[in-house]
Amino acid sequence: MITIRRSDERGQADHGWLNSYHSFSFANYYDPEHMGFRSLRVINEDRIAAGTGFPxxxxxxxxxITYVVSGAVAHRDSLGNTETIGAxxxxxxxxxxxxxxxEFNPSSTEPLHLLQIWIxxxxxxxxxxxxxxxxxxETKQGQWxxxxxxxxxxxxVKINQDAELYATILRxxxxxxxxxxxxxxxxxQVVKGEISLNGNALYPGDGAAIREEMDLTLEATSDAEILLFDLA
Known part of the structure; x- marks a missing residue:
């Protein structure tokens, strides 16, 4: 069974400097029908304006997990890590x-686009x-x-859960x-482009929960970038 979560059905928070879409309940967005899926608790698609960020x-x-789609994110934490990571x-x-x-967008001109994932x-x-x-x-092109x-x-990277995250880029x-x-x-989760998932059309920002299905076929109907979570 495939249950589609459409992009335009997600929660949204527009703070001016941050425009965020929530696949699952998060912060002030609460939907008891969308509290997560298995151990996957949060998928937020964030666009962060130049020179701004989360204090x-x-x-x-x-x-x-932060997945950078475009731009760069500057990270600083209480463990002493100070890093900048790009697309x-x-x-x-x-x-x-x-x-x-x-988390901060260090660019003075370019927006930052990322997915924030909580497991x-x-x-x-x-x-x-x-x-x-x-x-x-090139490590994702045409393959998982x-x-x-x-x-x-x-x-x-190592996570403390029986879960795996994959990415692919398809022409x-x-x-x-x-x-x-x-x-x-x-x-x-469709990051970019359009795909068919076992015959179901998915568009940018769309997600799909998959239960009781073993064989998945993803076909790009335009150039696409996709994430797949394999979950217990």
């Missing part, structure tokens, strides 16, 4: 017992940690590139399959 704020007991990069921090961080950890009270990596477009996993396999007309193991679930 220092705390988190705990959450695996937080095709991801950063992950395990908030664990507590971490404070800020519930498999246990509370973990030691906080930070990691970042860049996955060039593993970005995050419980065992940090294939060069992915118009290209197909990419994915097979779920029995008892697994998936969430597909």
């Amino acid at each position: 220092t704020h705390p988190h705990r007991d959450m695996e937080i 095709s990069g991801i950063q992950k921090f395990s908030a664990g017992t507590g971490i404070a961080h800020s 519930l950890p498999n246990q509370q009270g973990l030691r906080p940690g930070y990691e970042q990596k860049t996955f060039p477009p 590139r593993k970005l995050a996993s419980r065992d940090a396999s294939d060069g992915s 118009s007309g290209e197909q990419q399959g994915y097979t779920l193991q029995p008892g697994r679930y998936a969430w597909v």
